[in-house]
Amino acid sequence: MAIIEVNNLTYRYTKKKYALKDVSFKIERGEFVSIVGHNGSGKSTLGKLLCGLLQTKHGEILIDGIKLSDDTIDEVRQKIGIVFQNPDNQFVGVTVKNDIAFGLENRNIDVDEMEKRIKKYATIVGMDEFLDKNPENLSGGQKQRVAIASVLAMETDILIFDEATSMIDPLGVKEVTNAIKSLKEEKTIIYITHNLDETLMGDRMIVLKNGEIVLDEKIDNAIKQKDILTNSNLEPLEQMELIELVNKNNLNRKEEVEKVLWQSAYQK
Numbered sequence: 001m002a003i004i005e006v007n008n009l010t011y012r013y014t015k016k017k018y019a020l021k022d023v024s025f026k027i028e029r030g031e032f033v034s035i036v037g038h039n040g041s042g043k044s045t046l047g048k049l050l051c052g053l054l055q056t057k058h059g060e061i062l063i064d065g066i067k068l069s070d071d072t073i074d075e076v077r078q079k080i081g082i083v084f085q086n087p088d089n090q091f092v093g094v095t096v097k098n099d100i101a102f103g104l105e106n107r108n109i110d111v112d113e114m115e116k117r118i119k120k121y122a123t124i125v126g127m128d129e130f131l132d133k134n135p136e137n138l139s140g141g142q143k144q145r146v147a148i149a150s151v152l153a154m155e156t157d158i159l160i161f162d163e164a165t166s167m168i169d170p171l172g173v174k175e176v177t178n179a180i181k182s183l184k185e186e187k188t189i190i191y192i193t194h195n196l197d198e199t200l201m202g203d204r205m206i207v208l209k210n211g212e213i214v215l216d217e218k219i220d221n222a223i224k225q226k227d228i229l230t231n232s233n234l235e236p237l238e239q240m241e242l243i244e245l246v247n248k249n250n251l252n253r254k255e256e257v258e259k260v261l262w263q264s265a266y267q268k
């Protein structure tokens, strides 16, 4: 049984415009699925619907076989955690430690276990030295790290990351995404991003364009669909472009390849 099943999901904030239109897909337990798409393509709306922060009006969502509704929302929230793109709205505690503890306290997790998890997940995101600091005084990237630790600490089966690393510096992104990657198989992961490089750590990619799915394939195939990606306002991987360049110029000598690669670097 799929851990996530979405059938004919349509969502509108206003009458005029569809944020999501007839979206259907299934995600198996342990899958790592990236969701990409241009600004306004419906990614965050989908994330919010999946964890019940927006109410499904047309279509249905099943989480671990449970149909999402007002009656099941509490049960579903035990299974699914989400980190948003803007960490500012996510803080409730006076210290980083309080903040990570908050969700755990709500679930009656005992104190020893709580301490253990706070230390473990703060360390994973590189924020263990900040546990006694006030979250308001952290930088954007540090806030995002804490928000990620808070969600990881809940140890839910399903994790959704909605551009959760957008403010973290490149080396930090590597650390955090490595931590996320290490959860692969153990967790079901939905990773929302604009950056196609990041999708390579997943098993599969779903592309949204104007609220509709225009591509849903295993990552190796999906990443090569240059036309669909470009038409969806996504920038294809640099490697894709270089391979094309080599083919287009019919290059087979090392010197020729080097020359064309340098030329293309200067043209950028």
Ligand SMILES: Nc1ncnc2c1ncn2[C@@H]1O[C@H](COP(=O)(O)OP(=O)(O)OP(=O)(O)O)[C@@H](O)[C@H]1O
Residues within 6 Å of the ligand: 013, 014, 017, 018, 019, 037, 038, 039, 040, 041, 042, 043, 044, 045, 046, 085
């Ligand atoms: N609260 C809201 N009220 C009205 N319209 C909204 C609201 N939130 C989003 N929308 C609209 O719904 C559509 C989808 O927005 P959504 O935030 O899901 O896109 P996104 O793919 O997450 O974009 P981004 O890459 O910028 O985060 C957009 O057209 C947006 O303008």
Ligand SMILES: [Mg+2]
Residues within 6 Å of the ligand: 043, 044, 045, 085, 162
């Ligand atoms: Mg968004």
